Amino acid sequence: MFFALVHRVVPPVARAIWRPTVTGLEHVPRSGPVILASNHLSFIDSTMIPVVVPRKVVFLAKSDYFTGTGIKGALVRAWFEGLGMLPVDRDDSKSAIASLDTALEVLGRGEAFGIYPEGTRSRDGRLYRGRTGVAHLALSAGAPVVPVGLKGTQDVQPIDATLPRIKPVSVAFGAPISPAGYDGVPSGRARRELTDTIMSAIAELSGQEQAGIYNERASGV
Template structure:
């Protein structure tokens, strides 16, 4: 109920009014049945803009920090994600990754749409980074098609660190479904998972027009943070 109120009465109309999103390729999203919407991740605004423009409900795997924030912004964010039925994911790896995989598969096995950002975190600079293989594992185990999605312009309206987004038009693109039945029974093969993930990321890159970086965004962020910390120590 909360999701429907947000989408059709409050948040959806507001986002359409402010950002005038142009949506391309909605015909590629199946009207029923399980599918994965795999997109680039440029901005916090992506969490709201993309699912509000899709006719069907989209359940996202969202980082657990969104559900436990403090302060006014943190409480409002947590209320939105909980009320909209999104799923918290621990991104620490290991068993946490297995739990995220199970959560995603549960959504798909109910015949629903699952939203996921294969990069695992927001792009630090607007470029497209290497995808994590969880999206491939879920697609193969659930026998679900993957719909590539590209957000265009959301980095400009709300780059990392910006609290209030700029009012500017954005574009949301969906590409033809990617189908991986040729890898039936190979969902435990690491090479296959990497190949499938790279194929998904290539489709996203074609849609978005982003420069591709064959590194994990989280590693790039960590290196930058270490560099900043080192410079601060030197200047202290």
């Protein structure tokens, strides 16, 4: 009920403020499990995508956002929970496995799950190599992957900026990529090939240069 209330209020207000240009929304299925795999430029990405998608999209967020105290802590927790986000302890050595398990639970309920295959925000604007967790989810759940290309969110809330700014933003959704067709393919190869296909689709939508290497999370980010 709280999600429904927040989703009635936040998306219309956010769309009125930033007026994002949205293309390809018809590629997002209105029901059933689906993975939205996006490039990652800004903290606000996890808000911008749910704002333009007409169904609930679950993202994972740092557990710190859910453990604050006082009025501010309660408001931050309410904001993240209201947007459908789930906490994950990124400093726990087992967090990657726990994150995949949580994602599979979300997909098993027939919901939409949002993920950044790069793993963390790009600090130089390039698109980094995708980690194969996204393909593992698609192959395990049998869920299609809709590639997403974001532009401009790095200007709305640059790294280290506290408050968002009013800047042009565009969100492009590509045709769903099916995990079918990998029967008999060794699991490691299947995950790598599917991930590379997904990243190529994201690059086409975002227009980013592909770095060809993995992005490492900066300390404290």
